Amino acid sequence: MAAMQFRQAIVNALADEMRSDPTVMLFGEDVAEAEGPFKTSEGLLAEFGPVRVRDTPISEMGFTGAAVGAAILGAKPVVEIMFIEFLGVALDQVVTEAAKMRYLSNGKLSVPMVVRASCGSGLGFGSQHSQTLENWFTATPGLKLIMLSDAQAAYSLTRAAIQDPDPVVILEPRILYAKRGEVDKNLKIEIGKARVLRDGTDITIVTSGQMVDVCRAAIEESGVNAALIDLATIIPWDRVTVLNSVKKTGRLVVVEEAPLSGGWGSEIVAATTSALFSELKAAPFRITSPDIPVPYSGPLETRYIPTKDDVARQLKEVIATGKTPKTWWEMEGLK
Amino acid sequence: MSIQLERRKAVQTDEVAGYERMLEIREFENQINGLFAAGLIRGTTHLCLGQEALDIALAAELRPTDTVMATYRGHGIALALGLTPESVLGEIMGKTIGCCGGVGGSMHLADMTLGLLPTSAIVGGGIPIAAGAGLAYQLLGQDNVGVAVFGDGATNIGAFHEGLNLAAIWKLPVIFICDNNVYGEYSRIDKTTPLEDLHMRADSYKMAHYAVDGMDVHATRKGIKEAVDRARSGGGPTLIEAKTYRFAGHSRADKALYRPEGELEKWMERDPIKLTEEDLVKRGLLDSAKIEKMRADMTKTIEGVVATCQAAPDPTVASMFENVFTK
Numbered sequence: 197m198a199a200m201q202f203r204q205a206i207v208n209a210l211a212d213e214m215r216s217d218p219t220v221m222l223f224g225e226d227v228a229e230a231e232g233p234f235k236t237s238e239g240l241l242a243e244f245g246p247v248r249v250r251d252t253p254i255s256e257m258g259f260t261g262a263a264v265g266a267a268i269l270g271a272k273p274v275v276e277i278m279f280i281e282f283l284g285v286a287l288d289q290v291v292t293e294a295a296k297m298r299y300l301s302n303g304k305l306s307v308p309m310v311v312r313a314s315c316g317s318g319l320g321f322g323s324q325h326s327q328t329l330e331n332w333f334t335a336t337p338g339l340k341l342i343m344l345s346d347a348q349a350a351y352s353l354t355r356a357a358i359q360d361p362d363p364v365v366i367l368e369p370r371i372l373y374a375k376r377g378e379v380d381k382n383l384k385i386e387i388g389k390a391r392v393l394r395d396g397t398d399i400t401i402v403t404s405g406q407m408v409d410v411c412r413a414a415i416e417e418s419g420v421n422a423a424l425i426d427l428a429t430i431i432p433w434d435r436v437t438v439l440n441s442v443k444k445t446g447r448l449v450v451v452e453e454a455p456l457s458g459g460w461g462s463e464i465v466a467a468t469t470s471a472l473f474s475e476l477k478a479a480p481f482r483i484t485s486p487d488i489p490v491p492y493s494g495p496l497e498t499r500y501i502p503t504k505d506d507v508a509r510q511l512k513e514v515i516a517t518g519k520t521p522k523t524w525w526e527m528e529g530l531k
Numbered sequence: 532m533s534i535q536l537e538r539r540k541a542v543q544t545d546e547v548a549g550y551e552r553m554l555e556i557r558e559f560e561n562q563i564n565g566l567f568a569a570g571l572i573r574g575t576t577h578l579c580l581g582q583e584a585l586d587i588a589l590a591a592e593l594r595p596t597d598t599v600m601a602t603y604r605g606h607g608i609a610l611a612l613g614l615t616p617e618s619v620l621g622e623i624m625g626k627t628i629g630c631c632g633g634v635g636g637s638m639h640l641a642d643m644t645l646g647l648l649p650t651s652a653i654v655g656g657g658i659p660i661a662a663g664a665g666l667a668y669q670l671l672g673q674d675n676v677g678v679a680v681f682g683d684g685a686t687n688i689g690a691f692h693e694g695l696n697l698a699a700i701w702k703l704p705v706i707f708i709c710d711n712n713v714y715g716e717y718s719r720i721d722k723t724t725p726l727e728d729l730h731m732r733a734d735s736y737k738m739a740h741y742a743v744d745g746m747d748v749h750a751t752r753k754g755i756k757e758a759v760d761r762a763r764s765g766g767g768p769t770l771i772e773a774k775t776y777r778f779a780g781h782s783r784a785d786k787a788l789y790r791p792e793g794e795l796e797k798w799m800e801r802d803p804i805k806l807t808e809e810d811l812v813k814r815g816l817l818d819s820a821k822i823e824k825m826r827a828d829m830t831k832t833i834e835g836v837v838a839t840c841q842a843a844p845d846p847t848v849a850s851m852f853e854n855v856f857t858k
Contacts, residue, residue, distance in 0.1 A: 253693070258659045258689075261658070263663060265600070265659065265660035265662060265664040265665075265666065265677065266666040268664070268667075271667040298855070298857065299854050301641045301643070301854075302634060302641075340856075361857035
């Protein structure tokens with residue numbers, strides 16, 4: 197075990213994979229000489245040299261597409277997208293090329309590429325640099341999607357993604373980069389497996405990314421005996437772990453950083469409701485951000501994403517009343 | 532050696548076999564056009580009639596270990612590279628004997644034993660992927676070449692510029708081949724692009740570039756060979772513009788009524804098959820009797836392929852659930 201920052205866990209995962217597999221390479225904007233805008237490639241150029249660690253032009257479509265081709269032909273490329281928003285111009289390569297290659301080749305080709313991107317709100321970067329955007333990918337069979345929540349997940353899941361033979365998108369909540377956590381380098385986390393972070397009897401909380409810490413604090417504040425599940429892999433998500441937990445607790449809330457409409461949490465609520473309807477003590481529900489762009493102003497952005505206080509209120513309310521709590525913006529007449 | 536690799540070797544070593552393959556592509560396209568028109572094949576198709584010289588030149592100059600990323604107008608390239616007519620038509624008909632087991636269709640043909648990645652149905656989408664193939668070869672120290680084949684319309688999409696720029700700054704072993712067949716979908720290239728010689732765009736990436744007469748197999752082969760030699764020897768990428776002409780419309784729905792009068796006829800005077808015939812006759816490698824027999828035989832051969840593919844089984848329902856992920 198070693199304590200390190202979330203970003204250092206990513207550096208360690210990249211370095212350890214590059215040491216063990218000479219076909220692993222990293223490229224993206226300012227990842228080489230500048231060692232990454234968030235210092236997630238510190239020391240990699242020095243250790244692995246300019247053939248394997250490369251700065252690219254500001255050309256997400258070009259270099260993400262190059263990763264697709266390189267992955268098919270024997271490299272294991274990791275590309276860094278500075279902000280997940282910048283992947284918008286390269287979605288074709290991820291959704292329509294990489295995720296289809298295996299299928300269209302009738303199983304003859306693999307695309308072992310990883311797309312890493314920083315995401316999320318909380319740092320005052322404004323509407324175009326603060327989204328999580330994981331829901332762009334949820335209807336793309338052939339693609340795996342991970343959202344990191346702490347240093348251990350960052351280390352273990354980044355390594356698992358690089359070793360995976362299929363294309364994987366990893367979202368890194370940028371508010372976590374400086375956060376420290378314990379990392380056991382021998383601990384493996386499988387893609388597609390949720391992490392049960394806390395057992396509980398009264399309600400199951402399914403969440404991911406920076407919302408994991410918010411939920412942990414909300415459990416403490418509310419005193420509710422909640423099970424806390426970090427979904428970790430959003431596609432394909434771990435039905436077994438989620439359903440087993442809800443069978444025990446009889447209640448489910450999914451907490452997402454993204455806006456209300458079209459979120460992956462709806463899928464989990466729907467699947468759980470269908471499978472366990474007669475065993476539920478309350479209607480499964482979601483806590484999300486409102487359907488508005490991420491605002492810039494500090495006080496507004498702080499209110500925008502689910503807060504510890506609001507999650508705690510809703511946990512207590514659903515257990516006390518059995519009814520789905522209102523959103524804070526409904527209560528304040530703001531919808 | 533597999534039948535596919537034997538077919539590939541034939542066009543690399545025998546000019547008459549190359550001519551015969553051009554006939555095969557022409558006959559194949561004409562017959563499937565009829566099948567689509569008769570409603571016997573579903574979906575859409577994009578014919579490469581008139582562009583057979585480029586297909587043959589590519590197959591002749593590249594090794595099977597080189598990688599070709601082509602487009603939805605790809606029947607000719609697939610056949611030229613060595614895929615059998617059964618595996619191409621089987622795929623177009625969605626049958627198990629198709630090169631992708633019937634999940635791909637006309638726009639997605641592949642055979643990695645011949646270096647053909649699944650052809651892309653997104654204009655320009657394959658250009659950075661071919662650059663990436665070159666990147667893998669550079670990383671792994673292999674002397675293979677990545678090749679992107681795309682139409683004139685693709686030179687206006689960002690992927691073209693991003694892919695070329697990346698290949699240029701990293702000196703990747705890649706050849707970009709623009710098959711300028713004058714039309715991007717239903718629009719004449721001069722209405723969408725302020726430049727007649729599209730290869731000039733490589734100037735802004737300080738990349739080697741030139742045009743070749745895409746109706747002439749020899750000229751096209753010469754241009755491709757120069758680029759292959761440059762790429763294999765570490766000299767970096769090349770943009771080649773093959774000047775061709777699309778004898779058919781964009782897709783089966785398009786009758787190409789927008790063409791200026793006489794334009795098609797003028798280009799058909801330089802039909803690549805006619806030019807190749809004239810050349811081979813002049814050099815004593817073919818005569819008119821042989822040509823007539825080859826044409827008649829090819830019609831029958833493709834008719835047999837059509838019958839085989841029509842009789843072939845459909846894929847099982849379970850097969851569509853396979854190959855989404857590796858495990």
